Amino acid sequence: MPGKSKTTSTLRQQAAQHIKKTKGVTKPQRASKPVGKPWPVRELHFFGAPGELTSPMVKDVMIARGWRYKCNPCHTTFDEDKYGTTYYVNEFEASVRGKTPLKLFGKSGAVQDGYHLKTRVLPKHALWYVGWLCHRVPGEDGERQRYRDSFPTILAKHGHCLPGEPGNYRIAKFPGTERALTKIKLTKAFKDKPWYPMAYILPEERNIFQQKVRESPSSCWIGKPGNDYGGNGICVWKASDPDLAKVARDSAGCKQSIVQRYLADPLLIGGYKSHMRIHLMITNLNPLQGYVQENGQVLFATKPYTTASNTLGANFDPPSHVTNMCLNATPKNATNYLKNKPVVGKGQQLRMAQFIKHLEDTNPAFDKDKMWNQILEIAADTVRYLATCPTVTWHGKLPADRHFEFFGMDLMMDKNLKVWMCEVNTDPGIGYPEKLVLGKKNPDYDKEQVACTELLHDVFNLLGVDAGRSQPKAYGSLRRWFELFPDSS
Numbered sequence: 001m002p003g004k005s006k007t008t009s010t011l012r013q014q015a016a017q018h019i020k021k022t023k024g025v026t027k028p029q030r031a032s033k034p035v036g037k038p039w040p041v042r043e044l045h046f047f048g049a050p051g052e053l054t055s056p057m058v059k060d061v062m063i064a065r066g067w068r069y070k071c072n073p074c075h076t077t078f079d080e081d082k083y084g085t086t087y088y089v090n091e092f093e094a095s096v097r098g099k100t101p102l103k104l105f106g107k108s109g110a111v112q113d114g115y116h117l118k119t120r121v122l123p124k125h126a127l128w129y130v131g132w133l134c135h136r137v138p139g140e141d142g143e144r145q146r147y148r149d150s151f152p153t154i155l156a157k158h159g160h161c162l163p164g165e166p167g168n169y170r171i172a173k174f175p176g177t178e179r180a181l182t183k184i185k186l187t188k189a190f191k192d193k194p195w196y197p198m199a200y201i202l203p204e205e206r207n208i209f210q211q212k213v214r215e216s217p218s219s220c221w222i223g224k225p226g227n228d229y230g231g232n233g234i235c236v237w238k239a240s241d242p243d244l245a246k247v248a249r250d251s252a253g254c255k256q257s258i259v260q261r262y263l264a265d266p267l268l269i270g271g272y273k274s275h276m277r278i279h280l281m282i283t284n285l286n287p288l289q290g291y292v293q294e295n296g297q298v299l300f301a302t303k304p305y306t307t308a309s310n311t312l313g314a315n316f317d318p319p320s321h322v323t324n325m326c327l328n329a330t331p332k333n334a335t336n337y338l339k340n341k342p343v344v345g346k347g348q349q350l351r352m353a354q355f356i357k358h359l360e361d362t363n364p365a366f367d368k369d370k371m372w373n374q375i376l377e378i379a380a381d382t383v384r385y386l387a388t389c390p391t392v393t394w395h396g397k398l399p400a401d402r403h404f405e406f407f408g409m410d411l412m413m414d415k416n417l418k419v420w421m422c423e424v425n426t427d428p429g430i431g432y433p434e435k436l437v438l439g440k441k442n443p444d445y446d447k448e449q450v451a452c453t454e455l456l457h458d459v460f461n462l463l464g465v466d467a468g469r470s471q472p473k474a475y476g477s478l479r480r481w482f483e484l485f486p487d488s489s
Helices: 006-021 056-064 089-097 101-109 150-161 183-190 206-215 242-249 331-338 352-362 368-388 445-463
Strands: 045-047 068-070 076-079 084-087 126-128 133-135 146-148 169-171 199-202 220-225 235-238 257-261 274-285 288-293 297-300 349-351 405-413 419-425 481-483
Touching: 056 068, 056 445, 084 133, 089 101, 089 150, 133 150, 150 169, 183 199, 183 257, 183 368, 183 419, 199 206, 206 242, 235 242, 242 257, 274 352, 274 368, 274 445, 288 368, 288 445, 297 352, 297 445, 349 352, 349 445, 352 368, 368 405, 368 419
Parallel strands: 045 068, 045 126, 126 169
Antiparallel strands: 076 084, 133 146, 199 257, 220 235, 220 257, 274 288, 274 297, 274 405, 288 481, 297 349, 405 419
């Protein structure tokens, strides 16, 4: 258990102050070298999530790069009627600590649900591609199945038992980031940032919010559940809509949610609203080490943008206002999704390079470096926040070169080319896209497949642990990463 003494608390406060003062880049700067040392080629072992939950694309990319796939870091079972998915994570803990389950947990503890825990001997180098997963752990939480970060938590607590250097064993997750990046915690952390739209947490800030609405009668507001994804539960209202006041009043006694100033003047491309999906990779939290991938994706709404009353409030029309695929690729909106739209074409995606070229060709005020400076500032503040967030620091000081994680930052530009944060996603959907959408060939299939494959290759090019094996030029390079803290030490 992480220490909670006064001395430990003081050290954490001092570390937090140091992190907040760590300077980021003042202009875009490319990564110059991988963050890790190459492993022996014969030691490229990676473990996927138990129960074959690892994305097939992740497996295909890693195998193509020379990795050897290991199925499960621990025993797993699935019982649809009683427990759902169970992970016997004590096997993983025993392997990390270099002990047998019998020696570590005793005779009774080495048997769970009638299953005798097995000894799993780790190779000299291993990478675990496991993170926030829904599962039951025998004997915990009333035997309930729920989302947990069991594997990174165990590694944070017992990783000191592993042999060799910390960089010999890596896991694609920091413990605590999932809870740190809920919309509620993001709003508390970033509400004073100039790039985070004004936001209020309901129900506790409902009175302040109602006062603000009265002061800005022409404004628009977007409501978001506290921790949902895919656009679920979103709605946009004008300040004058009685339903917005009702949302605030009725929030008392309900789960926390967010109401946020709606960016009613977004940058439009061909008349359509969009957001940028930019990938942030964190390779260390102490010292700070973070990178931003250059060629992300831009997702578009599929109806022309408007703030007409018949698209807001009770008549909220998602395809005019939100860019999530699940709210655009619907039978009701099939014609809009599949038709050939200005600039975007069929579907709803562009790559960042296409987006930037269009702006350079059509908007004299656009400056690519200024855009990236704004994005890198937001990313650097996000890394600083995660490095000091209690849900992460509770696990103690994490060793350098053990944990890494990449995130999907959803960002928007307004008509004045100012970049705003919408949210930050853990476990961004990296995998093969659906070949068919609405019964037709997916118009974005090739764009998305290339984007996801490029990201995975870029991640491992940056890690550098498989650099001992010659990789084809088609697998990318470091040049697509911007470094956030080049002077951090």
